[in-house]
Amino acid sequence: MSDNVAPPAKPVKTTGLHVGDPAPGVKKVDPIIIADGVKRTFGGLTAVDVEHVEIPRNAITALIGPNGAGKTTFFNLLTGFDKPDEGKWQFDGRSLAHVPAYRVARMGLIRTFQLTKALGLLTVLDNMKLGAKHQAGENLFRSILPFLWRKQEEEIEQKAQELLTRFKLDAKQEDYAASLSGGQRKLLEMARALMSDPQLVMLDEPMAGVNPALTQSLLDHILDLKAQGMTVLFVEHDMHMVRHIADWVIVMAEGKIVAEGDPHEVMRDPAVIDAYLGAHHDTDLGDDDPDAAEHVNAMKELIDDEQ
Numbered sequence: 001m002s003d004n005v006a007p008p009a010k011p012v013k014t015t016g017l018h019v020g021d022p023a024p025g026v027k028k029v030d031p032i033i034i035a036d037g038v039k040r041t042f043g044g045l046t047a048v049d050v051e052h053v054e055i056p057r058n059a060i061t062a063l064i065g066p067n068g069a070g071k072t073t074f075f076n077l078l079t080g081f082d083k084p085d086e087g088k089w090q091f092d093g094r095s096l097a098h099v100p101a102y103r104v105a106r107m108g109l110i111r112t113f114q115l116t117k118a119l120g121l122l123t124v125l126d127n128m129k130l131g132a133k134h135q136a137g138e139n140l141f142r143s144i145l146p147f148l149w150r151k152q153e154e155e156i157e158q159k160a161q162e163l164l165t166r167f168k169l170d171a172k173q174e175d176y177a178a179s180l181s182g183g184q185r186k187l188l189e190m191a192r193a194l195m196s197d198p199q200l201v202m203l204d205e206p207m208a209g210v211n212p213a214l215t216q217s218l219l220d221h222i223l224d225l226k227a228q229g230m231t232v233l234f235v236e237h238d239m240h241m242v243r244h245i246a247d248w249v250i251v252m253a254e255g256k257i258v259a260e261g262d263p264h265e266v267m268r269d270p271a272v273i274d275a276y277l278g279a280h281h282d283t284d285l286g287d288d289d290p291d292a293a294e295h296v297n298a299m300k301e302l303i304d305d306e307q
């Protein structure tokens with residue numbers, strides 16, 4: 001989809017993704033990731049304990065759950081940024097256990113990573129170039145043959161510029177990345193991820209810190225990834241976004257998958273209501289942990305909408 005084409009008012013949801021009743025661990029018709037017995041503990045705390053989960057291909061899956069549910073840890077495990085105590089998982093039929101993060105990325109599973117202080121001191125264009133894979137400099141033989149890497153440099157730069165234009169960041173390409181707004185940073189993170197032509201893009205809280213002016217644009221870009229044949233897996237606390245664009249929702253609580261289903265079914269699942277509201281079902285949260293209170297209240301609102 002090009003930027004000139006107006007997006008549909010309501011995203012087209014992909015259905016028919018699972019086999020049998022939606023329940024934790026339900027089989028998918030065409031899974032791109034299959035994980036089994038993945039466990040990660042920190043001292044005495046079990047952060048992730050996933051018995052079985054499958055991520056559907058060419059769909060948008062949201063991974064949700066209350067604070068501390070293990071979502072980020074599970075993301076880190078899948079992408080090789082952390083090592084599990086036990087378990088195995090495969091991406092597109094290939095085992096990913098013990099595969100380091102840089103090789104996972106080369107295999108086509110990319111996760112956006114936040115613009116760190118160091119990356120903020122690079123220009124927007126240089127940030128994009130860092131996202132390219134198979135660079136000649138990585139290979140001694142190729143790196144001593146300038147005609148090979150010069151051509152490649154040009155191709156990388158051209159691709160970076162095309163993506164920056166698509167993400168409406170082309171006017172900023174020479175600016176330091178640190179000068180971008182929160183929403184523009186999210187766009188840059190996503191554009192950089194696309195430099196390596198991934199099959200699966202994993203987004204960690206894509207809506208965090210994004211002002212309303214850029215929200216629609218970000219949503220459109222995520223929908224666009226699916227339209228281009230990619231698979232998207234994202235962690236997000238913004239339930240409106242989850243309901244709006246996710247084809248499938250996986251709910252984690254205390255390290256385990258407690259529910260799966262399409263967004264509307266999942267919001268009605270008693271296990272999800274319990275996970276989010278727990279003992280606070282009839283109380284107002286607020287003072288102790290404003291973040292948690294915000295998530296729980298957002299969830300309450302949506303559950304009420306669904307009932």
Ligand SMILES: Nc1ncnc2c1ncn2[C@@H]1O[C@H](COP(=O)(O)OP(=O)(O)OP(=O)(O)O)[C@@H](O)[C@H]1O
Nearest residue numbers: 042045046047065066067068069070071072073074
């Ligand atoms: N490096 C670590 N050392 C010790 N404990 C950790 C570490 N990383 C995560 N944890 C703990 O593991 C649990 C799961 O954390 P995780 O960040 O994965 O949850 P989350 O669902 O992503 O939460 P949030 O929505 O708040 O980001 C939490 O209790 C957290 O404190």
